[in-house]
Amino acid sequence: MRRNKSIVLLSAGHACVDVYQGAVAALVPFFVAERAYTYAAASGIVLAAGLLSSVAQPFFGALTDRHPVPWLLPASTILGGLGVALSGIGGSYPLTLLFMALSGIGVAAYHPESARVARVASKGSHSSIRWFSLGGNVGFSAAPLLVTAVIATGGLRLSPLLILPALAGSVLTLPVLRALDRTPSADGGKEAAQGRDDWASFVRLSPAVVCRSIVFVGMSTFVAFHAREQTDGGTAAGTAALFVLYLGGAVGTASAATWPTAGTGSRW
Incomplete structure (x- = not known):
């Protein structure tokens, strides 16, 4: 497979x-509105997804440094989506935390191995x-746009659609994993460490x-809460504020991607 296509x-x-990283905060206003969660309870939802993801990711990084696990890409993608998709069903706060934590684990499992595969494919x-x-x-x-389009139309009961x-x-x-499997590198897909940490x-x-x-x-x-309170714009104002915040990160990354490179001394 050609590098660009991969x-x-x-x-x-x-x-x-990464939709599911952004979806957690985007869902919080809907949990507050529909289930009357306090701000403390709402922050607990974000904590469940983010903290467990942060703790688990070094483990997955150490694992994939030693043993390439390409099947983690589709499996972790499904797990990340499944947790968010199930978070809106039922009214149990502990169960909601559990589903968000599962999503966080999926996101954590995806990134180290996907970075390795991207390096090989590139x-x-x-x-x-x-x-x-x-x-x-x-x-x-x-x-935020995806979550609002789904949840604002039918409430949290439609959250299973977020698995799409x-x-x-x-x-x-x-296709990328199949292509890499047909053309394995001499070291089995692992990269030798250069220098010391x-x-x-x-x-x-x-x-x-x-x-x-x-x-x-x-x-x-x-x-999102702040924007709704300050503008009286409802869900649309909160979604717009969150989208603009996240979009700034995407624009910054896009700007960095256009920086000139020079051999192996490329700037990040």
């Missing part, structure tokens, strides 16, 4: 998965990897990432 399919699959092209990253940002930013992007994303990855830089960078995530997740959780 990256297009993987980018589209990445978009389908044959080392930094620009291709940027476009793969952009796919995730597009799906993330589109999530996951089904599409899992199918999109299959720079733990000092990692420790310095981690607090900045943590602080950025706290601000972004906090804004994602409550910006």
Whole structure:
């Protein structure tokens, strides 16, 4: 399979998965409106998806560093979508947390292995990897529109329809995995580690990432409520505010993807 076609399919699959990262915050206003959850309960839903995903992802990263697991791409895509799709059925708060946590695990399982597959499929092209990253940002930013289109028309009982992007994303990855399976690399798909881990830089960078995530997740959780209260625009105002917030990330990634590259010294 041609490199460009592989990256297009993987980018589209990445978009389908990251829909479920953006869908969690987009669903929160509907949980509050339909089930009368408090803001604390609403933030717990976001915590269930985000915290478990963050804790689980290093495990999956360590696993795929040692043993390529390509089947994780379609399987984790389905799991990520299934958790969000089931979160709207029934009225049990613990069950809602459980479904959101399952979605978070699916998203966590997807990213390390998908990054490995994208590196192999791109044959080392930094620009291709940027476009793969952009796919995730597009799906993330589109999530509020998708959630509102489904839930605003029939309430949380229609949440099972949100499984559709996951089904599409899992199918999109299959041609790439089949192509890579027919043309395995000499090392079985694993990449040899270059140099040593720079733990000092990692420790310095981690607090900045943590602080950025706290601000972004906090804004994602409550910006829709703020927009609705300030504008009296209802669900549409909240959705628009969340979409603009997420779209900014996609635009930033798209800008980075157009930066010039020079050999292996490409800038991120």
